[in-house]
Structure formats: C-alpha cells, structure tokens
Amino acid sequence: MHKTNFTALALLGLGCLSGAARAATPAQAGxxxxxxxxxxxxxxxxxxxxxxxxxxxxxxxxxxxxxxxxxxxxxxxxxxxxxxxxxxxxxxxxxxxxxxxxxxxxxxxxxxxxxxxxxxxKPKPATSEDPYGSLGRVFVERGIGEYDVDITEVQVTLTPVGQLADGSVGKARTFKLLSSGSGPVIPNVMWGTYKVTATLNGRPLEIRQRMDGRTPAAWNAAYMGGFTRDYNALTPSMFLEVRFPKSGS
Incomplete structure (x- = not known):
C-alpha cells in the first residue's frame, strides 16, 4: 500500500471529532x-x-x-x-x-x-488487507498504452460540487492511490458530484471516465461527475483513467 502525506483515507465531507471524546451511554441492567x-x-x-x-x-x-x-x-x-x-x-x-x-x-x-x-x-479504516473502506471508491488507472504514466505517483484532487449524500458540502482534498485487487483506488469518498483533476510530479494529466466497452469519453483537463455501478461494483464507485496531454489535444 502506498503511503501519502495527504489526507488519504480521510472521509470527504465529514470532519474529525472535536474536543474530548463523547462519553459512553450509561448502562441499563437488562x-x-x-x-x-x-x-x-x-x-x-x-x-x-x-x-x-x-x-x-x-x-x-x-x-x-x-x-x-x-x-x-x-x-x-x-x-x-x-x-x-x-x-x-x-x-x-x-x-x-x-x-x-x-x-x-x-x-x-x-x-x-x-x-x-x-x-x-465515520469511515471504516482502509488497510492493506482491505483497502476499500466503507464508503464510495474512486478507481483511477492509466489509459491503455500510456506506459509513461507511473500510476503509483499520480496525485488526484477531488473537489465536491454541491451537497454530498450525507448532507455536507465537503472540501477539496488531494490523494495518492492505494493498491487494491480491483486497481488503484481512493477509498472512503462520500457519494456526490466531484470535479476531479490529476497530476504526476507536478505535471497536469488529462482525465476521463473509464467506459465499460462503450464509446470512450473525451479527454479533458478535469472530469466532472459522480458514481456508478459499472464493472459489477458492489457499491457506487467512480472509474477514471489518466494520461499525459497529447500534442494538439
């Protein structure tokens, strides 16, 4: 599992516990x-x-x-x-x-x-044994044939657009990708609409939705969209791919 200095594994749209931990509910016999x-x-x-x-x-x-x-x-x-x-x-x-x-x-x-x-x-912590967490997942792969993209070094920024499924508005966060059996992933993302951008060593990448055997989406500097159940996903997920910009694109 790749480590990151960013806020990976944190839940988008929910903050941390503030102040002292909440006291336990008093016990009642029976x-x-x-x-x-x-x-x-x-x-x-x-x-x-x-x-x-x-x-x-x-x-x-x-x-x-x-x-x-x-x-x-x-x-x-x-x-x-x-x-x-x-x-x-x-x-x-x-x-x-x-x-x-x-x-x-x-x-x-x-x-x-x-x-x-x-x-x-709160989100279930992602681990090397279970990297998916308990909320939405964003899967990001390099485009087919884009071998110059080192996906382990890609940084992805997710910016919420409007209200999220938990009623919050969230805030922009930047992540590195974690390894999983289903491909590089960002776990524990609250469901909603996001603007998504990606960089590699400071260089902007183009990004698009990864399509399941359908007409490919256009490459753009940012992706705007939400979560789907494509690729037999058990929970609504986002499926994206990235590449370096091409000359004339």
Whole structure:
C-alpha cells in the first residue's frame, strides 16, 4: 500500500471529532443501549440497529434510533448472546446505500445482562488487507498504452460540487492511490458530484471516465461527475483513467 502525506483515507465531507471524546451511554441492567452520532458528535436519528442472536439464525431484533440518536433493546428475558450492528441509509441519486457504522465495542453482548454499544458514523479504516473502506471508491488507472504514466505517483484532487449524500458540502482534498485487487483506488469518498483533476510530479494529466466497452469519453483537463455501478461494483464507485496531454489535444 502506498503511503501519502495527504489526507488519504480521510472521509470527504465529514470532519474529525472535536474536543474530548463523547462519553459512553450509561448502562441499563437488562438492556442493550447506545447512542449513534456522526464524527462531530451530532446525534443521528433513524439509524437501523440490528441486534443479532448469535445462537439462532434469523431471530435477531431490529430497532431504530430516536430523535436523540439513542436506542434501547430489552434483553432481560433473553438468555442468548447478541452481536449489535448499526446501518446508516444514505440516498444517492436513485440509489439507497447502506453504510455499516463503527461500534465503540465490537464484542457480543450477553442477554439478561445487557450492555452499551455506541456507534459513530465515520469511515471504516482502509488497510492493506482491505483497502476499500466503507464508503464510495474512486478507481483511477492509466489509459491503455500510456506506459509513461507511473500510476503509483499520480496525485488526484477531488473537489465536491454541491451537497454530498450525507448532507455536507465537503472540501477539496488531494490523494495518492492505494493498491487494491480491483486497481488503484481512493477509498472512503462520500457519494456526490466531484470535479476531479490529476497530476504526476507536478505535471497536469488529462482525465476521463473509464467506459465499460462503450464509446470512450473525451479527454479533458478535469472530469466532472459522480458514481456508478459499472464493472459489477458492489457499491457506487467512480472509474477514471489518466494520461499525459497529447500534442494538439
């Protein structure tokens, strides 16, 4: 995995936690309880909470966070163990995208006793084993035959245009690409419309959408667009390619 001094792996459109870490939700004997917030500590209502019975298939419990981002599940009479998950539903164009949120404690919760499982809406960290993160992905490859482009040194700037899927407006960020089994990628990009530019060692590159067996898009100094499900992508992604400008182009 290529290292970078830029803000790669950071979520576009969501900032860092400010101030001291949020205090954990107080425990309530016999209940699984928790609070769901974004990275700024703002409560998130309407988040789906799945309380999955680890001993019996398809017998879990489902609830949703209230206006304060809180939930409570009664397990006083349930002598099982439960794994707790939180899913945030985001609308992007005509698609609904489910994002699993990060728990304060990933361990199972004992029934009868209960426990606290708070969640934060933030990107799942990308690693060399799993470089994709939990949000949108931007895949960037060199154009066919463009062997003079060292894709490992390409820097890509993503500038949000308008509101993103999480309701934020985001800000411009510059990334290097990470290696993945599906090609060079920028993980954890909030879905939306972006202006995308690329450089290699300070030299501007031309960029265009990579097409799946269709008429190639025109090369330009910048690409303006959003995310698609091309190339059998499991989550809406952006597929681009770059090259050095050609004489007369």
């Amino acid at each position: 209940f699984i309880v928790g609070t769901v917030v974004n990275e700024q500590g703002k409560p998130l209502p309407g988040v789906e909470i799945d309380v999955d019975n680890t001993l019996s298939y398809d017998s879990g419990l489902v609830t949703y966070t209230d206006a304060k981002g809180q939930y409570r599940v009664d397990v006083r009479k349930l002598p099982f163990t439960f794994q707790v998950y939180a899913k945030m539903k985001l609308k992007y164009k005509d698609l609904t995208v489910n994002v699993e949120l990060v728990p304060n404690n990933p361990n199972a919760v004992a029934g009868l006793v209960g426990g606290v499982r708070d969640f934060v809406f």
